Amino acid sequence: MTKEDWKKYSEADSECAVRNVLDRLGDKWSMLVIIVLGVEGTLRFNKLHSFIGDISQKMLTVTLKSLEADGLITRTVFPEIPPRVEYALTERGASLLPHMEALAEWAATHMEGIYASREKYVRS
Amino acid sequence: MTKEDWKKYSEADSECAVRNVLDRLGDKWSMLVIIVLGVEGTLRFNKLHSFIGDISQKMLTVTLKSLEADGLITRTVFPEIPPRVEYALTERGASLLPHMEALAEWAATHMEGIYASREKYVRS
DNA sequence: CAGCATCCCCGCGGATACTG
DNA sequence: CAGTATCCGCGGGGATGCTG
Secondary structure (H helix, E strand, O other): OOHHHHHHHHOOOOOOHHHHHHHHHOOOOHHHHHHHHHHHOOEEHHHHHHHHOOOOHHHHHHHHHHHHHOOOEEEEEEOOOOOEEEEEEOHHHHOOHHHHHHHHHHHHHHHHHHHHHHHHHHHO | OOHHHHHHHHOOOOOOHHHHHHHHHOOOOHHHHHHHHHHHOOEEHHHHHHHHOOOOHHHHHHHHHHHHHOOOEEEEEEOOOOOEEEEEEOHHHHOOHHHHHHHHHHHHHHHHHHHHHHHHHHHO
16 A cells, blocks of 8 residues: 555545445444354354354344345345245455454454553553 | 354454454544554644544544554654644554555455445345 | 534444234 | 344434633
8 A cells, every 4th residue: 555545545435445344344243244154154044143142133134134235145045934044155255254364363462462551541 | 263263253252353353443433544644654633634534523532542542553742832742553553554455455356346236236 | 733521413233023 | 934123222423612
């Protein structure tokens, strides 16, 4: 990233790549769903729900719809009774995984120091 | 990331690295501030404000305080009149830059496809 | 110049109940 | 099983005004 590109990252239009990715993945659950699907592979709704645990049914539905709309996951309905719906990463979704892992590793590496900083900050 | 590590990424405790990083950087402005400081180098308050443009003064202050508390940026006050305050990335903050750039590049690469997917999705 | 204080709105997301 | 529909509280964040 060069200085000449800064407009791409700080202007408030739809061309700002960072804002776009943040608006899409910065919500409470999107990245987590992508990671779980990436690690576990194809999962059906309730399985996904139990893996994440503390997400509400509503938000899981909303998140999945949004990711599907963006072409990051696929939703496959099997016309059976009881119904079965399977979710899986698309190639585009899978291409995000390395970045998610990198961020997670960064967080794991620096979490301790960040906590220490914050405590010192609070006390001062 | 192995399957054995999934708990790190989907459990709702403070050990979840992904949730931690998202809670800290997933807000509306943190990543943008880090990127601008990374690209432009040390900046004072109003300069930062004008670079980002559409951030409110309040949110810039709040964001800077949070990043400072986490040890991602430094805040240097020069005891002059009128006052001068300079912000710069710490080493820890700078270590985030490559990941931010990677995400931005991912977004730039896939934005067009994502928009196309979403339009098709809306129409169906 | 670099903020802090206050007011206030709106939309994210949880809880609950219902359906094909 | 895999959702929809509805209600509602909370807090993120904008606008405005004031200060050392």
